[in-house]
Amino acid sequence: MNSFYRGTILLIIAAFISESLEFLVNMILARELGEHGMGLYMSILPVVFLVVIIASFELPISISKFVAEKKPELHYNMLKHTIRLTIFFVICFMLISAVILPALPIFKEYHPLIKWLLILLIPIVAFSSIARGYFMGVQQMGKIAVSNFLRKCAQLIILFFVYHTFQFDLEMALLIALATLIGSELLVCAYLVAAFIIHFQLIKSRPKTFMNASSVRKNLLAVSLPTTGLRLFHSLTHAVQPFLVKIALVTSGLTGVMATEQYGMLAGVAMSIGFFPAFIGHSLMIMLIPNVSEAAAKKDRTKLVKLLQQSMIITICYGFPAIIIMYIFAEPLTHLFFQSSTPAFYLKMLWPYFLFQYFVYPMQSYLIGLGLVKEAFFHTVWSHVISFAMMYVLGSMPQFGMEGVIIGMNMCAVLLMLMHYFTICNKIGVNLLLGESNLKKTTIF
Numbered sequence: 001m002n003s004f005y006r007g008t009i010l011l012i013i014a015a016f017i018s019e020s021l022e023f024l025v026n027m028i029l030a031r032e033l034g035e036h037g038m039g040l041y042m043s044i045l046p047v048v049f050l051v052v053i054i055a056s057f058e059l060p061i062s063i064s065k066f067v068a069e070k071k072p073e074l075h076y077n078m079l080k081h082t083i084r085l086t087i088f089f090v091i092c093f094m095l096i097s098a099v100i101l102p103a104l105p106i107f108k109e110y111h112p113l114i115k116w117l118l119i120l121l122i123p124i125v126a127f128s129s130i131a132r133g134y135f136m137g138v139q140q141m142g143k144i145a146v147s148n149f150l151r152k153c154a155q156l157i158i159l160f161f162v163y164h165t166f167q168f169d170l171e172m173a174l175l176i177a178l179a180t181l182i183g184s185e186l187l188v189c190a191y192l193v194a195a196f197i198i199h200f201q202l203i204k205s206r207p208k209t210f211m212n213a214s215s216v217r218k219n220l221l222a223v224s225l226p227t228t229g230l231r232l233f234h235s236l237t238h239a240v241q242p243f244l245v246k247i248a249l250v251t252s253g254l255t256g257v258m259a260t261e262q263y264g265m266l267a268g269v270a271m272s273i274g275f276f277p278a279f280i281g282h283s284l285m286i287m288l289i290p291n292v293s294e295a296a297a298k299k300d301r302t303k304l305v306k307l308l309q310q311s312m313i314i315t316i317c318y319g320f321p322a323i324i325i326m327y328i329f330a331e332p333l334t335h336l337f338f339q340s341s342t343p344a345f346y347l348k349m350l351w352p353y354f355l356f357q358y359f360v361y362p363m364q365s366y367l368i369g370l371g372l373v374k375e376a377f378f379h380t381v382w383s384h385v386i387s388f389a390m391m392y393v394l395g396s397m398p399q400f401g402m403e404g405v406i407i408g409m410n411m412c413a414v415l416l417m418l419m420h421y422f423t424i425c426n427k428i429g430v431n432l433l434l435g436e437s438n439l440k441k442t443t444i445f
Contacts, residue, residue, distance in 0.1 A: 004291055004307065004310065007139055007141040008283055008314070010142060010145055011141050011144065011145055011282075011286055011287065012279065012280050012283045013145070014144075014145030014146070014148055014149050015145075015279030015282060016279055016280075017152075018148045018151070018279065019276050019279040021149075021152035021153055022276075023272065023273075025152065025155055025156050025159060027336055027337060028156070028160060028163060029159070029177055029268075030268060030269065030337040031337075032163045032173055033173055033174065033177070035265065035338065036257065036260055036261055036264065037173065037174065037264075038265075038268040038269075039242075039261055039263050040109060040110070040174060040260070041174060041177060041264075042264055042267040042268050043106075043242040043263070044106070044174075044178070046235060046238040046239035046241070046242065047118070048118065048121070048178065049235050049238065049239075050232070050236065050239055051097070051121055051122065051125075053232055054232065055093060055121065055122040055123075055124075055125035055126045055129075056125050057126070057224050057228055058224045058227040058228045058231060059126075059130055059132075059133050059224060060129050060132040060133035060136055061133065061289055062133065062220045062221075062227065063079075063082065063130065063134055063137055063220070064136035064137035064289055065137070065290065065293045065368070066078055066137065066219055066220065066223075067133070067136075067137025067138055068137050068290035068291075068293045068294045068297075069294060069297040072203075072206070073206075073208055073209035074208075074211050075134075075203055076200075076204055076208045077208060077211040078216050078219075078220075079130070079134065079200060079203070082220065084213070085213075085216075085217060086127065086129075086130060090122055090123045090126045090127075093126075094119055094122050097119050097122065098119055101118060101119065102115055110171065110174060110175070111171050111172065113175060113179075117179055118182075120182065124182070124185050125189075127193055128147075128185070128189035128193065130196065131193055131196035134196060135196075136286055139290060141286070141287070143195055144286060146191065147191055147192050148188075150184070150191055151184045151185065152184070154184040154187050155181060155184040158180045158184075159176070159177065162180070163176070226373035226374055226377060227373050230373060230376055230377040230380060233377065233380055233381060240388075241391075242263055244388060245259070245263050245266075245402075245405050246259040246260060248391060248395030248396045248404070248405060249262060249263075249402065249405070251396035252397060252398045252401045253398050253401075254401070262342070265340065265343045265346065266343075266346050266405075266406075268337070269343035269347075270334065270346035270347040270350055272337075273333050273334065273347055274326060274347060274350055274351075274354040275354065275357075276322075277319070277322040277354075278354075278358060278361065280314065280315075280318050280358075281357075281358050281359075281360075281362060282361060284314060284315070284361060284365070285364070285365040286365075288362055288365040289365045289368055289369050290369075291303075291307055291369070292304065292307055292365070292368075292369025292370060295307065296369060296370055296371065301428060301429070304428050305428060305430060307366070308366060308424060308430075311366065312362075315362060318358070319355050319358040319359070320355070322354075323354060323355050326347060326351070326354070327347075327348055327351055330344040330347045333347070346406065349403065349410075350409065350410065352413065353410045353413045355413075356414050356417040357413045357416075357417075359417045360420060363424060364376055364420065367420060367423065367424065370424070370427055370428075372423065372427065375423050376420065379416055379419040382415070383412045383415040383419065384412060386411060386415060387409060387412030387415070388408065389408075390404075390408035390411055391404070391405045391407075391408030391409065392408075394408060
């Protein structure tokens with residue numbers, strides 16, 4: 001078994017356990033918070049993810065790409081300069097956040113401490129990102145797998161214990177849920193940073209090649225900036241989506257409370273179930289970036305085609321059975337959360353969204369490995385512009401409502417997957433069936 005399959009299987013096993021725990025976490029939250037509370041939780045969650053993306057500055061991707069492409073002698077200087085850059089960035093971002101976050105109107109419905117918890121999250125994410133990127137680059141996937149397991153396990157245990165021991169009002173229950181999420185990130189940070197310090201000392205004792213700070217920044221920022229822009233746009237669309245959906249549903253004739261409840265069932269139940277198998281896609285993403293980067297640096301076109309074939313086969317093998325199972329067993333699956341038929345209907349309608357999104361995950365990391373981050377960004381922008389327009393127009397029609405919103409979401413995933421796939425095939429010089437292309441190649445070679 002080659003290293004790609006071995007690392008992918010390890011990550012998939014750990015991710016399966018983590019996603020199973022995440023499923024249980026969402027069940028606990030749904031029963032504790034109720035439909036309205038779950039809607040509020042899912043509405044604030046994109047803001048949390050937005051802070052995480054900015055704080056990480058996509059260092060896991062840029063560092064892993066650098067480590068995979070460059071000689072080991074350069075790793076020490078790169079990491080040293082990266083740590084200094086991260087410290088400066090964290091201080092600036094925390095100061096800016098301390099001014100901006102308290103002024104945002106979205107926090108009016110939530111406990112006052114939540115905004116300060118988000119500020120605390122910044123250094124936690126930033127420093128764990130350095131360690132995560134290094135271990136991804138040297139393909140020590142065991143540590144990545146353990147960190148993912150620790151996060152979900154800690155979150156589940158704390159939530160179960162606290163919610164079953166004490167009684168809270170809705171505002172305090174939401175605070176506990178978010179504090180637990182951030183506390184689990186702190187545990188992961190402690191584990192990864194401790195492991196990284198040990199490896200850093202080993203690297204320090206080995207032969208080193210000097211690399212100045214400006215060269216390190218140039219190499220890292222060439223990947224981090226466009227990738228952060230891509231993730232930032234993606235996160236912003238997720239942050240805007242709850243409000244866009246609610247506005248469209250209110251326009252269609254629903255009340256604000258009903259719109260929040262419907263979005264809670266869509267995001268908290270249907271999408272939680274639909275994205276459960278996506279842990280395999282996320283595992284592929286982690287493995288593909290260093291492998292594709294290394295193959296591209298060595299101009300190994302054969303390996304690039306093989307990696308694309310392997311990722312597509314793996315996605316087909318889990319994607320189609322997952323969709324069939326979710327469609328057939330939609331009612332019993334959604335009844336684990338709420339005794340309502342509405343989430344089951346949403347889950348069935350969203351099958352194209354989930355299926356094509358499964359393919360998007362490995363393709364996006366493949367594009368990053370090839371250095372096509374800008375192309376991935378423009379694909380994301382266009383697909384979401386068209387999708388959001390459809391979601392609002394169709395969702396605001398009384399005869400469609402949430403069904404119109406789901407049609408727009410399905411369109412987004414289909415467009416994004418097709419644009420990613422056409423670009424990859426064109427870049428590595430293969431046709432859509434991954435055979436030799438008869439067209440003039442526009443490859444990186």
